[in-house]
Amino acid sequence: MGRVSQSHALPEPDPGPAQARGLRAQKKHQTRLAMHRAALELVVEKGLSGVTAQMIAERAGVSTRTFFNHWATKESAILGVVGDEGIRAVASLREKLEEMEARDALRAVLREGIANIPVDPGLRDLKKHVMAEEPSLQLISSGNLHAMQNELVDVIEEALDGEYARDHAVILVQVSFALTRSAFAISMRRGIDLVRAFDQVIELYDSGEFNR
Amino acid sequence: MGRVSQSHALPEPDPGPAQARGLRAQKKHQTRLAMHRAALELVVEKGLSGVTAQMIAERAGVSTRTFFNHWATKESAILGVVGDEGIRAVASLREKLEEMEARDALRAVLREGIANIPVDPGLRDLKKHVMAEEPSLQLISSGNLHAMQNELVDVIEEALDGEYARDHAVILVQVSFALTRSAFAISMRRGIDLVRAFDQVIELYDSGEFNR
DNA sequence: CAGAGATGTTGCATTGACTGCACTATTGCA
DNA sequence: TGCAATAGTGCAGTCAATGCAACATCTCTG
Missing domain, CATH: 1.10.357 (Tetracycline Repressor; domain 2)
Structure with missing residues (x-):
């Protein structure tokens, strides 16, 4: 329960493309990729303005909240911005x-x-x-x-x-x-x-x- | 936050700086200027993220709806975008x-x-x-x-x-x-x-x- | 100068992006 | 095995932005 939430928990950058250290990091990267892919696919299908964050999250199999834990904006998920x-x-x-x-x-x-x-x-x-x-x-x-x-x-x-x-x-x-x-x-x-x-x-x- | 609206019924550009034809156009330009000024002042006072469209509208003496009739986005009001x-x-x-x-x-x-x-x-x-x-x-x-x-x-x-x-x-x-x-x-x-x-x-x- | 049509303003309701918070579920590790 | 760290989730709430319909105010014409 020790919620020592540090800084405003901004969507952290992606550690590494493939060789993720632990199982945990692997899964995370996988989720991330799933969202990115889903975002791209949906934009192709429906156009940028026809896609909502919810749709992307749903197709990627995560909650909307999780989506925004990974990406600062809908667009950054589409672009797959890394950051650093x-x-x-x-x-x-x-x-x-x-x-x-x-x-x-x-x-x-x-x-x-x-x-x-x-x-x-x-x-x-x-x-x-x-x-x-x-x-x-x-x-x-x-x-x-x-x-x-x-x-x-x-x-x-x-x-x-x-x-x-x-x-x-x-x-x-x-x-x-x-x-x-x-x-x-x-x-x-x-x-x-x-x-x-x-x-x-x-x-x-x-x-x-x-x-x- | 980062909205990139692709508006259709776009808020029309400003006809002319000063010498507006009719009384109507004059008032309109006046309103517009009031909003622009209010937007700038408020951003100086509270910073971009500390200012809402409502605040600007209020200070300019118009409704929020009117605000968005004139400007496509909060930011364009601040910048005083003309358009054409x-x-x-x-x-x-x-x-x-x-x-x-x-x-x-x-x-x-x-x-x-x-x-x-x-x-x-x-x-x-x-x-x-x-x-x-x-x-x-x-x-x-x-x-x-x-x-x-x-x-x-x-x-x-x-x-x-x-x-x-x-x-x-x-x-x-x-x-x-x-x-x-x-x-x-x-x-x-x-x-x-x-x-x-x-x-x-x-x-x-x-x-x-x-x-x- | 009256009235009709055009245009500006507004309230209301709604969608959708994003955030903070508290909580649960997994995973890493001693 | 037990516990701390961290990913994921649900929920409530803020704010930008838009469509719609009613209303107010010109403008222009007969």
Whole structure:
């Protein structure tokens, strides 16, 4: 009965994709996946606005309350957001900044980031389809990126000099994220791998067509 | 919380800032402004999550229902969203594309767009303060831009040639919006005019620091 | 200037996202 | 086996948002 509820019990991030330590963690991850899958399927069937949290919970075989114990919002269940990527990205950026230019470091981090997006193979196509159909989800998805932007700006600012260090950092981050978003769009449209699209975008961009 | 309403009977945009035709339209605009002001004040006082639509309506002297007749969401009342900018932007872009390069045309349109953001002088500082305090509003704000992005991409694609016309267009639009967002951030931080910030960002960007 | 139609405002009822709380059910571990 | 930790659940409640129907207030026309 010792309900020592700590912080506002926000929906915790997912520990690991597959190799869960205990039986307990395994089950949890399983439940989570079931909800994510159910969410995707239902959105395909009925469209985003035609799906309620209750439906998703029901199909996944859990209570509505449990659903919201796992996901902060209906949309995050659909997107299958993990959460702690921001922290890793910042750490990764710090390391890279010691051996390369800010621009390249940032690009590398973003490339890493999108390469590590965990997608259950069975859900890959489903998710792609949903994302293509529901633009507002794209927006939310890039909104998740938004959260880490400021932190990245801070880190990069430290690595730059001059009066306009922060302005530089801001622009650099914004533009880099813009390229990432472009990669998302192009990947979706052409049906190609996201990382591949990212590389193509970088190449196109660096070709200089955009600076005159 | 995170509602992403896809309203059908959308609350109509505001006809004109000041010189409203009839008495009716005048009153309407007045009501609208009262709500916008109330929303901003309350957010300053209690924070975004501490404010309910009811509170805003009450302070503005209207019913809750009326509140939602004017604004699609609580947040749009705070931001004072007008709405029909997208249409104007697209038309404007079409014109400009006939006399200048895609990049410059797009920049010009964006510059126009931010220059025309209607802000009641009395609310300017209030809004700036609120935007600085509540990052999630910034996100929503740029989300509004998001809607017109695809249309702009379409228009620009027509103006470009080659196999990669659309990819070019996507990247161009994304990057240009990134610069605009940067201008927002910098304008906020330095407390300078948005258009001025935009010009500075463009200058900084074109200086070439970002392409090597 | 009267009356009809258009438009703004409101109350009411309802749906659906989310949250806090108290409680039960499992699981991990000593 | 016994107990602490943690996942899952039911319930009640808040708040955003919407449809609907009644009502109030212009606006415009004959």
